Amino acid sequence: MAPLSSEAPAVAGPMTPRPFRVGSRRSETADTWTLTLEPADDGPPPRFRPGQFNMVYAFGVGEIPISISGDPGGEGPLEHTVRAVGPVSAAICRAQEGEMLGLRGPFGSSWPVPEAAGRHLVIVAGGVGLAPLRPALLEALALREQLAGLVLLCGGRSPRDLLFRAELERWGADPGLELGLTVDAAAGGWSGRVGVVTKLIGGARFDPANATAFVVGPELMMRFAVDALLDRGMRAGDVYVSIERNMKCAVTQCGRCQFGPTFACREGPVMELGAIEPFFRTREI
Amino acid sequence: MPTRSIDEIIAAMPTFAGLAPERLELIAGCGRNQGFEAGEQLAREGDPADTFFAIRHGRVALEVAAPGSGEMTIETLEEGDVVGWSWLFPPHRWSFDARAVEPVRAIAFDGACLRGKCENDKELGYELMRRFAGVMLDRLQATRLQLLDVYGAAVE
Numbered sequence: 001m002a003p004l005s006s007e008a009p010a011v012a013g014p015m016t017p018r019p020f021r022v023g024s025r026r027s028e029t030a031d032t033w034t035l036t037l038e039p040a041d042d043g044p045p046p047r048f049r050p051g052q053f054n055m056v057y058a059f060g061v062g063e064i065p066i067s068i069s070g071d072p073g074g075e076g077p078l079e080h081t082v083r084a085v086g087p088v089s090a091a092i093c094r095a096q097e098g099e100m101l102g103l104r105g106p107f108g109s110s111w112p113v114p115e116a117a118g119r120h121l122v123i124v125a126g127g128v129g130l131a132p133l134r135p136a137l138l139e140a141l142a143l144r145e146q147l148a149g150l151v152l153l154c155g156g157r158s159p160r161d162l163l164f165r166a167e168l169e170r171w172g173a174d175p176g177l178e179l180g181l182t183v184d185a186a187a188g189g190w191s192g193r194v195g196v197v198t199k200l201i202g203g204a205r206f207d208p209a210n211a212t213a214f215v216v217g218p219e220l221m222m223r224f225a226v227d228a229l230l231d232r233g234m235r236a237g238d239v240y241v242s243i244e245r246n247m248k249c250a251v252t253q254c255g256r257c258q259f260g261p262t263f264a265c266r267e268g269p270v271m272e273l274g275a276i277e278p279f280f281r282t283r284e285i
Numbered sequence: 286m287p288t289r290s291i292d293e294i295i296a297a298m299p300t301f302a303g304l305a306p307e308r309l310e311l312i313a314g315c316g317r318n319q320g321f322e323a324g325e326q327l328a329r330e331g332d333p334a335d336t337f338f339a340i341r342h343g344r345v346a347l348e349v350a351a352p353g354s355g356e357m358t359i360e361t362l363e364e365g366d367v368v369g370w371s372w373l374f375p376p377h378r379w380s381f382d383a384r385a386v387e388p389v390r391a392i393a394f395d396g397a398c399l400r401g402k403c404e405n406d407k408e409l410g411y412e413l414m415r416r417f418a419g420v421m422l423d424r425l426q427a428t429r430l431q432l433l434d435v436y437g438a439a440v441e
Contacts, residue, residue, distance in 0.1 A: 064441055083439065085439040085440060085441050086440065086441025087441070088441055089441050126435065126436060127435070127436035128436075128439075155436075156436060157434070157436040157437060161436065182361075184431045184434070184436065185357060185358070185359065185431065186357070186358045187354065187355055187356070187357055187358070188355045188356050190358065191344075191386050191387070192361075193344070193361045193363075194346065194358040194359065194360050194361045195360050195361060195427055195431075196427045196430045196431060198427075198430070199427055203363075217435070217436075218435040218436065218439075220430075220433060220435045221430070221435045221436075224430060
């Protein structure tokens, strides 16, 4: 019998998960964790663009698409921020330091941050929608000299449900970034805003004729946010949303994530509103 | 720096913007400047709603107190927002607490004074009612979105 090889299997492709080891885990909220993942095969971590996702495999449980939440310009391990809402995401959130997960990717389209040079960049995040937008914000902060302005509008269910709280404080103190933060409800002790995130759009400082907007959140929140951006005078072609459908294969073979004439795993998840407007509000899609 | 009159101040607020100068003067005649320290109440649930406020500066929380839960903030209002519409409708009673989260400067309007002017000048009454209806619509839409709890339930 031939000895077991430590080399990668001969048959590998986009459907073969690559083993990654959990480097660290950090609690963001009661049900959301940020994991750092390091390749277990001694290869480098994959390069990615802001907005791209990986298929993350909890061995023996299942595989789901998770956006990358780390710094695209960083040399460190991959970061994924995961909310436990089902058996697979709960298993990923439970993964301890040193445990193995499988990864396929990165897949999908990305936030056009460099294309926003010379313009105001408005980032609107609802709930865990801040996770896929964090790489875009980090890239925008690195390119801030090229932007006319940078606005982050962030909404959450309650103060204890906000992600990246230490960074939010830092971003709030950054004079080069206008941060609007609000929660849907709050008990005593919260001196910030209470109300829906879409309400912040009307008062944010940006020129709608020269702005690019990125929006991520539950689809209902995105619809209202998009309306508020268009009401401010923005063009649909300058607004980008993240369409996250039921992705299974991530390589356009299974058809589960079809969104009108597009596949969310290939043309998405980041899509220009102008290109998808005819079916963005179609209930059957 | 010259002191601005109340009609000049409210002319820049969304609820009053675009009103004819003589109407702004009429409305301003029922208003006075008022300041609140952080934590001070502007209004208390159940009290007569004989006043409403237009915020010049600062943040106001609308709160409801529930036994065992303490004060829940249901909305915050800021510069340019109006606080209170119960002055328009019987029985003219506050439905929520309103508390200054930080030092607040506001114009406090005498509701009875303004209602009287609206009775005498139906066009002014219509215009104000139309504008407050717009404020109520915006707040109703926002409240519906909050009630949907869009960040709550999620599926894998």
